[in-house]
Amino acid sequence: MKKILMISLLLLIIPFNTISAEKNLNYTPNQLLVFTDETASNLNISSYYTTETLTTNVELLTFPPSVDIENIKEQLTKDNIYVEYNYYRYFDSDDIDPYKESNSHWWLENLQAATFWPLSKLQVYTPTIAIIDSGITKRHEDLSEQIILPSFNVINYNNDVSDNNGHGTMIAGIIGATYNNNIGIDGVTGPFDVKLLPIKASNFSGSITVYDSIRAIDYAIENGADVLNLSFGGTGYSMLENMSIQKAVKANINVVASSGNTALGTNEPIYPANYLNVISVGAINEQNEIANFSTYNKGVDFVAPGHMITTIDLNNLYTTVSGTSFSAPMVASSLAMIKALLPHSTSAEREELLKLSTVDLGDAGKDVYYGEGLINLEMAANQVSSHLGYKTIFGRLSITNPVEFKKMIVGNDKVFTVTFNDTLSSNNNFEESIIIFNKNFNIVPNETYSVSLNLTDNSKLTVEPRTTWEYGDYYLVLSNKITNEAGDFLNSNYKLQFTVQ
Numbered sequence: 010m011k012k013i014l015m016i017s018l019l020l021l022i023i024p025f026n027t028i029s030a031e032k033n034l035n036y037t038p039n040q041l042l043v044f045t046d047e048t049a050s051n052l053n054i055s056s057y058y059t060t061e062t063l064t065t066n067v068e069l070l071t072f073p074p075s076v077d078i079e080n081i082k083e084q085l086t087k088d089n090i091y092v093e094y095n096y097y098r099y100f101d102s103d104d105i106d107p108y109k110e111s112n113s114h115w116w117l118e119n120l121q122a123a124t125f126w127p128l129s130k131l132q133v134y135t136p137t138i139a140i141i142d143s144g145i146t147k148r149h150e151d152l153s154e155q156i157i158l159p160s161f162n163v164i165n166y167n168n169d170v171s172d173n174n175g176h177g178t179m180i181a182g183i184i185g186a187t188y189n190n191n192i193g194i195d196g197v198t199g200p201f202d203v204k205l206l207p208i209k210a211s212n213f214s215g216s217i218t219v220y221d222s223i224r225a226i227d228y229a230i231e232n233g234a235d236v237l238n239l240s241f242g243g244t245g246y247s248m249l250e251n252m253s254i255q256k257a258v259k260a261n262i263n264v265v266a267s268s269g270n271t272a273l274g275t276n277e278p279i280y281p282a283n284y285l286n287v288i289s290v291g292a293i294n295e296q297n298e299i300a301n302f303s304t305y306n307k308g309v310d311f312v313a314p315g316h317m318i319t320t321i322d323l324n325n326l327y328t329t330v331s332g333t334s335f336s337a338p339m340v341a342s343s344l345a346m347i348k349a350l351l352p353h354s355t356s357a358e359r360e361e362l363l364k365l366s367t368v369d370l371g372d373a374g375k376d377v378y379y380g381e382g383l384i385n386l387e388m389a390a391n392q393v394s395s396h397l398g399y400k401t402i403f404g405r406l407s408i409t410n411p412v413e414f415k416k417m418i419v420g421n422d423k424v425f426t427v428t429f430n431d432t433l434s435s436n437n438n439f440e441e442s443i444i445i446f447n448k449n450f451n452i453v454p455n456e457t458y459s460v461s462l463n464l465t466d467n468s469k470l471t472v473e474p475r476t477t478w479e480y481g482d483y484y485l486v487l488s489n490k491i492t493n494e495a496g497d498f499l500n501s502n503y504k505l506q507f508t509v510q
Contacts, residue, residue, distance in 0.1 A: 096245030142177030
């Protein structure tokens with residue numbers, strides 16, 4: 010039989026001056042997290058603490074300020090009960106400066122984000138990025154309320170995620186600031202339809218406890234997140250937080266975290282970034298050099314811009330910020346856009362695709378400063394394009410001449426005819442459903458070619474140049490947004506590579 014913990018009141022009391030001296034703790038001074046098959050009431054010390062249940066086997070114990078929780082922790086451990094401190098996590102933001110309009114989009118250009126955006130025409134799934142942070146402002150000229158999902162505040166147990174710190178709003182701007190509205194900035198996701206799930210786990214101070222981190226992660230899992238953005242960290246390892254993150258990974262969620270800003274100090278490993286299966290993101294500056302604050306270790310997976318990043322702020326303002334906090338959402342955005350195009354891909358496959366889409370900035374191969382390298386979305390666009398032939402919606406509509414969708418050499422007046430197994434709907438917008446790229450992955454303007462239904466047979470589609478095709482290499486992609494008269498989707502994206510000679 011498990012021994013019931015008995016602790017005398019005398020053991021729990023320590024001098025108040027000792028408590029007041031503990032100002033540099035990296036955990037809450039009067040709380041413990043317990044993992045056990047016992048319940049709090051069975052510990053037989055309920056008169057000396059309060060409890061909050063986190064999961065079936067995890068509880069948060071809160072003691073009076075005069076209690077020596079280290080002695081409690083030691084005694085619990087002796088009784089074969091797993092116990093850990095309720096560690097603090099802090100936002101990985103380094104500097105906040107006044108808004109600098111000049112070169113405010115350098116980070117988007119550095120990522121080559123605009124080269125990925127044409128693929129939004131082929132989007133077949135709407136991904137969700139959970140932002141576990143300080144909340145979000147819903148009243149900003151450059152952030153549409155339409156992309157923000159119903160949210161949750163794990164501190165106050167309600168749906169009020171109003172941001173009184175600003176950090177979460179800054180993260181949201183980097184991901185999803187409104188595209189092409191002639192004000193402010195563009196988010197990394199550009200024209201893609203990506204939803205934000207703000208989960209407030211921090212108050213004005215900018216600190217998050219492991220307890221609230223776990224509750225937020227679990228909420229994100231239960232509410233359909235595809236990507237988690239964790240722009241915070243602390244030096245305390247938590248088995249319980251790690252368990253929650255691995256649960257997210259098993260649910261096919263990409264977990265992205267900032268590597269930390271400790272390089273100018275101790276350069277200690279930061280959690281959650283250093284847990285297994287977490288994508289750890291460091292920061293670079295405008296010269297593609299590692300930012301002097303960016304924590305480096307063998308756990309770093311990628312780097313992204315993290316110095317002098319312009320984003321939205323509270324009170325309908327803009328600000329310029331630095332820190333690995335702001336590098337992580339760039340990677341989270343990239344993974345979400347990949348998921349939008351390849352919805353049946355696994356989280357591991359999406360991460361692997363990013364590994365093939367990096368610029369190696371440090372020593373050859375993966376290194377402790379840059380990880381796999383700098384995310385390059387032009388390279389990612391090429392990687393994704395090679396996967397666009399994978400089935401994404403199992404519709405009933407198909408093409409009957411797939412043999413033509415092979416690499417071919419054609420003349421400059423070539424007319425492509427695509428035959429389907431059913432008549433096509435007149436409601437199709439073929440300008441959005443068909444896209445042509447050149448070898449540099451630049452979109453070919455649709456005014457240079459026409460797409461039309463055959464006048465006598467609406468199961469046939471014709472693509473032809475308005476004058477002639479320019480010489481060179483091209484990709485012609487048919488999106489599975491195309492439907493028949495019954496509304497059934499095309500059963501796959503189809504890609505044709507052709508060379509005009």
